[in-house]
Amino acid sequence: MAVEGKAIDALGQFELGTVLGPVGAAVGFTQSNLHMLVAGALIVALMLYGMAPRAMVPGRLQSVAEGAYGFIDDMLLAQVGPEGRRFFPFVFTLFMFVLFGNMLGLFPYAFTYTSHISLTFTLAMVVFVLITVVAISLHGKHFFGYFFPEGAPLWLAPIIIPVEIVSYLSRPVSLSIRLFANMVAGHVMLKVFATFVVMLGALGTVGPVLSIMPLAINVALVGFEVLVAFLQAYVFAILTCIYLHDAVHLH
Amino acid sequence: MVDDRDAFKQRLDAARARQGLDPAPKGGSQGGLPGGSWGIGFRAGVEVVSALVVGVGLGLALDWWLGTKPWLFLVFFLLGSAAGVMNVYRLFTPRRVRRD
Numbered sequence: 001m002a003v004e005g006k007a008i009d010a011l012g013q014f015e016l017g018t019v020l021g022p023v024g025a026a027v028g029f030t031q032s033n034l035h036m037l038v039a040g041a042l043i044v045a046l047m048l049y050g051m052a053p054r055a056m057v058p059g060r061l062q063s064v065a066e067g068a069y070g071f072i073d074d075m076l077l078a079q080v081g082p083e084g085r086r087f088f089p090f091v092f093t094l095f096m097f098v099l100f101g102n103m104l105g106l107f108p109y110a111f112t113y114t115s116h117i118s119l120t121f122t123l124a125m126v127v128f129v130l131i132t133v134v135a136i137s138l139h140g141k142h143f144f145g146y147f148f149p150e151g152a153p154l155w156l157a158p159i160i161i162p163v164e165i166v167s168y169l170s171r172p173v174s175l176s177i178r179l180f181a182n183m184v185a186g187h188v189m190l191k192v193f194a195t196f197v198v199m200l201g202a203l204g205t206v207g208p209v210l211s212i213m214p215l216a217i218n219v220a221l222v223g224f225e226v227l228v229a230f231l232q233a234y235v236f237a238i239l240t241c242i243y244l245h246d247a248v249h250l251h
Numbered sequence: 252m253v254d255d256r257d258a259f260k261q262r263l264d265a266a267r268a269r270q271g272l273d274p275a276p277k278g279g280s281q282g283g284l285p286g287g288s289w290g291i292g293f294r295a296g297v298e299v300v301s302a303l304v305v306g307v308g309l310g311l312a313l314d315w316w317l318g319t320k321p322w323l324f325l326v327f328f329l330l331g332s333a334a335g336v337m338n339v340y341r342l343f344t345p346r347r348v349r350r351d
Contacts (some may be wrong), residue, residue: 145295162330163334166306166309169309170331173305174298178294212270
C-alpha cells in the first residue's frame with residue numbers, strides 16, 4: 001500500500017474509510033470515530049480500574065491515574081489560580097482525549113484522529129466558546145474592554161480594536177493548526193522513511209544493508225513521536241489554561 | 252532562633268501554596284510552556300499564519316456579504332498581519348501578573 005509503482009504515498013494513511021462492514025457504511029462510522037470510542041473507553045477504564053483499589057501505596061495503574069490527575073490539577077492551579085479548579089473536568093477530559101489520540105495513533109494499523117483539522121478545530125472551538133462565555137458571564141460588559149488596553153490613546157482605537165479582535169479570533173485557529181500540523185508532519189515522516197526501507201530493501205544484494213539506515217532513522221523517529229504526542233497534548237492543555245486565566249482575570 | 256522561625260515560615264508557605272491560598276509564582280513568558288529554538292520558532296510561525304488566515308477569511312467573507320469586492324479583503328489582510336505580529340510580540344513579552 002505504501003509503495004504504489006515508484007511513488008511514495010505518505011498521505012493515504014489519513015484517508016477516512018468506514019469500518020464495521022455494511023452497518024458502519026450505512027451510518028458513516030469511520031475508523032476515526034472508532035478510535036475516538038476506543039480512546040474514550042481506555043480513559044474511562046484507566047480511571048475506573050486504576051482507582052478501584054484506592055490503595056494507600058498505589059499500584060502501577062493507580063499511579064498513572066493519580067499522576068494524570070495531579071498533573072492537570074497542578075497545571076490549573078499554577079496557570080489559572082485556585083479559582084481555576086472548577087474547570088478541572090473540562091481540561092482533564094480535553095488533555096486525556098488529545099493524549100490518547102496522539103498515543104493510539106503510534107500503534108501499527110491505528111488511525112490518528114488528532115491528525116484531522118476537523119477534529120482539532122472542533123476541540124479548539126469548544127475551548128474558544130467556553131473562554132468567551134466564561135469571560136462574559138464573569139465580567140459582563142467589561143469583557144469588551146479586553147479589546148482596548150487601558151492607557152492607549154483614544155485616536156488609536158480604530159486600529160487597535162480590529163487588530164485585537166482578529167488576534168482574539170486567531171486563538172482557536174492557532175490552537176488547532178499547531179496540534180494538527182505536528183501530528184501530520186510526524187506521521188508523514190514516519191511513512192516516508194518506512195517506504196525508503198521497503199524501496200531500498202528491494203534493490204538487490206546491497207539493498208538490505210542500505211535499508212538499515214532509514215530503519216535506524218525510523219526507530220529514532222518513533223521515540224521522537226512519543227515525545228511529540230505527549231508534548232502536543234500538554235501544549236493544548238496549557239494553552240487552554242492560559243486562555244482560561246485571561247478569561248477569569250481579564251487583562 | 253531566627254532559623255526556627257524561617258523554617259516555620261517556609262513550612263507555612265509550602266502548606267499555603269499546597270492548599271491554593273497563595274497565588275503560585277508565575278515564571279517565563281508563557282507559564283511553563285516548553286522552550287527549545289525549534290518549538291519557539293514553530294509557535295511563532297503558527298501564530299502569524301493563524302492570524303493571517305483569520306484576517307483574510309474575515310475580509311473575504313465581509314466582501315462577499317457587502318459586495319465591496321477587493322477593499323475589505325485588503326484592509327483585513329493588513330489587520331491580520333498586524334495581529335500576527337502582535338501575537339508574536341505577546342509570545343515573547345512576559346505576561347502581566349495582576350494580584351486580584
